[in-house]
Every structure is written in C-alpha cells, then in structure tokens.
Amino acid sequence: MNRLGQSLPPLSTLLPFEAAARLESFSRAADELHLTQAAVSRQIRALEDDLGLALFERRNRGVFLTPDGREFADIVSRALRAMADQADELRGPHRGSQVILFCQLCEAFYWLMPRLATFNRRHSDIDLKLATSTRPVTEHRDPFDIALQTHGRPSGNHRLAFTATDEIYPICSPHHPAAQQAPLALSSLAGFELLHHRVEPQEWMEWRDWFRAMGHPLTAPLPGKRFDSYPLMLQAALEGHGVALGWRRTTERLIASGELVRPVSDSLPQPAAIAVYTRQGSPERHATRALLDWLKDALADTDH
Template sequence: MNKLGKSLPPLASLLPFEAAARLLSFSRAAEELNLTQAAVSRQIRALEQDLGISLFERRNRAVFLTDAGRELSVSLSHALREVASTADRLRGVLRKSEVVLLCQPCEAFHWLMPRLSSFHQQYSSIDLKVVTSISPLTEFQGYFDVAMQSSNRDHGLHPLLFTAPDEVFPVASPLYLQGRTCIGLDELASHTLLHHDSLPAYQLEWDTWLATFGHQLPAEAGGLVFDHYSLMLHAAVEGHGLAMGWRRTSQRMLDSGVLIAPFGQSVHLAEALSVYRRHGPTPREQVNLLIEWLCSELT
C-alpha cells in the first residue's frame, strides 16, 4: 500500500499555496506562476478541502495565513527548497569542482573580494561561485554549499559551523569632519547620521549602539536612510554624514584614509557573523576546504 500517496495532498495545489503563502496574495502568486487568479484560488480551495481546514483568512481582498497555513507553509518551503537544491546539484553533476558560497552583499564586496585572489592561488582546483542575497537563509531560493550571514538572521535547518567576531563604531570621511579627528557622543545632535534600513535589522544600528553607552538617538539630528550597507558606506566616503561601520567591512577604507573613526567608543560583538553548511549529505572535499579557509580568515 502506498501510504505516501494516500497522505500527500493534491500535488498540483502545492506550488500555488507556497507562492500565495510567501507573497500573501493570490493575484501576485498567479502572476509569478503564470496562472489566473481564479486558478490559484481554485487550487488552494482544493487543498483546504483535502486537509479539512482553512489555510487562509480572506478579508476585503487581502489574505492572511491561519496558524495551520503557517505550519504548512514552513514545512512545504523547506521540502521544496531541498528538492530544488537536489535538482540543481544533479544538473551540475559534471562540475564537481564548483563550490557555491552565499553571502550578504556587504561581506562579498568589502571583505571577500580583496581575498579572492589569495583563495584561488591556494585552491586553484576549486571553482568558487559567489552568490549574494540580503534575505535570511530561510528565504533564499537558490542552491549554496556554504553561507555567511549576520548571526541574528534565521538559518532554518542549515547547521552552524562557526561564528566570527566583529567590532562596530561610527565612521566618517575627513571631508565631512573638516579636519577634526575626534567627536563626542554629546555632539551628535548637530550631525547628519546615515542609517541602514534592513529586515531583520543589523545587530547594532545607531539607536542600539548608542544605548550601550547610555545615550539615546538625538531627535534633532539630521538623517539619511539607505537600504544597502554598501550604499551607506559609500555615502559616508562621499562626505554625507556619519555611518555605523563594522570593522570587517570598513577596515580597508580606514586603512586607506577615505574613512576615519572619530569616536573613542566601539562595541565588540563576539558572534557577529555566522557560517553555515547546507543541510543535507556530508559535504564534498572541496566544500570542506572552503570552510577551512573561511575559518582561518574570519576567526
């Protein structure tokens, strides 16, 4: 008796449900899957009838997941990602030397790129493919072997290999500071603060960084907001204000003098960055070599 076949819901309904649950919209799910909204709605109703429960609350043209819908969405997204990654791996079976490293754009641009030549010289037989994403691992849809991301982001079932420390402090360009090399926290109200807006938020932004020293974000301080850390750093280099800098990704700019650290205060984070291995079979030798190299460079 095929127990799996008897337990599984209608397979045709799973992709429409996954898309609608992720996007919280039947119409956007239909657009993504190249279906009509009526077809998506019909498939989801068939799924609900099969399970005997409601997966969505439908309110005034908006849809919201029920508790059961959220539970199914988490389980289904994990299962579909595993199937997709296995398919990707099988399609590239002849490229056993390729290793995929997933990281956030800021680490890729400011930390990894200057070190790539060293990696290639040491491991010339490995074809390293770098992909970037600003989303947590639980939302990344593609394939990877090893991933680096901020430690406060969801990682799902992917095993944690190790963490790395970092140091956080404000930075600015000499142009912006007009010859000054030191600023006190009590002077922030007269400065322009550059903010990095991300979801989830970085472990330390201006408000949380200041709170560690018993200060609050000055309400009267000017501010500019950026959705990418690298863009915020570039704005600091161009003299637009004070940015919250992380040692790992701003060190080269500090060394070159295009940025300086005008405050005496800094915050040390013992577990700022986390490195994960993809959930699944024992990794290949090439993957283990990349992990060893990352550990030696980061810790």
C-alpha cells in the same frame, strides 16, 4: 496497494502551495510560477479539500498560514528542496558543485570580494554564485544555499550555522573637520554632522543607541543626513558628508588604505554581529559544506 498513491495529495498542488506558503501571497506565488492568481488559488483549494482542513486564513489584506499550514509547509518545502538538490547531483558534477551565497550588499562588496579569490583557488571545482541585497534574506525570492547577514535581521526558518564578531565605531573622510581635529573626545562627537542609517524596522544600531552603549546617553536631538541604505551612507562618509557609524568588517580595508579614518578611539564590540545561515531543508552537499567551512575560517581570521 500503493500506499503512497493513496496518501499523497495531488502532486500538482505542492509547488503552488510551497510558493504561496513561502511568500504568504497567492499573487506573488503566481508571478513566480508564471501562473494566474486564480490558478494558484484553485490548486491550493484543491489541496485543502484533499486534506480536509484550511492551510491559509484568507483576509481582506492577504493570506496567512494557519498553524497546520505552517507545519505542512515546512515538510513540503524540505521534501521538494531535497528532491531538487538530489536531482542536481544526478544531472552531473557541474550542477552538483554549484553553491549559491546570499550576502548583504555591503559585506559582499567590501568584505567578501577581496577574499573571494582565496576560495576560488582552494575550491576550483566549485561554481560559487553570489546573490546580493540590502534587504534581509526573508525577502530574497530566489534559491540560495547559504546566507550571510547582520545577526538579528529576519531569517525565517533558516538554520543558524554560526555567528561571528564585529565592532562598531565612528568613521569619516580624512578631509572632514572631525578628522582634522582627531583624536576627539566622545562628548564632542555629537557636535559634528552625523550620518544616520534609518530603516523600517530599525534593525541596525543607530547613533543614539551607540552613545548609550558607550556610557554616554544623549537627550539632545542629533541632526544630520539620513540614509535607508548602509552602502549609500558609507559612500557619503567617503565623500566627506559627515561622520557615520561603521562596522569593522566593511570598513577596515578603507581605513587601512587611508580613505576613511576613525576620529575617536572608542569602539563597541559586537560578539555575535554576523550570522551565517543554511537554507531551510537544504541537504548536506560537498559544495555547501566547503563554502560554510571557508566562511567560518575567513570570518575567524579577521577577528580581533
């Protein structure tokens, strides 16, 4: 008697369930799989009937995994990913040597790209694909193997491989008045036009928090321009629109080239500012391990 045939749920239900569980949306799962929402809903209902329990709680504003659904989703996702990765290995060395890195846009542009040639020379057999976004990895809908983003941003169930240091300090154009009067005392910095990075939720350190961490809490309002994108705020600083908070790893080359300056010497160390994750359920592969090791070395090389 075939026990697998008796125990496994209908295999046609697993892909719709995995997508709906990952996205927590039947409609977005339908878009991803090029199905109708009704077809996804029907497949998930068939899976629930087969298992004899509810995998989703259906509310007016959406669907949410039940505890049983979340546990089963984790198992299904790992199993499907493992099969997909092994299938790529079997299809040939070209597919097996591909690795996809999800990276925050600013880190990709200012930190990763100047160093990428080093990885390509060291691992000429590996086909590295880069996916970038200003949003956290939990909102990235396409496949990836490794993710690099600010520590503390939503990461879902992906496994934390390691963290790396950074530091935060004020930056501005060398033509900005703050630069002309440098070095400034920290107490006078708030008198200049400040550039603010405001997002919902506020996952990045903002000026008021930075001043407080530096032992200089402020009560007065901090006027200035607001941006919902760190790369855009950084560009505004380059163009001389104000003083921004900069992260060393994305600004050190701009400072070294003279495009940006530090109007004050004060800096806030961040022992675990950057986080590198491996995708949930991803098996160990040569290409993934090579990229992970290289990232760890490259981030350590720029530690102070």
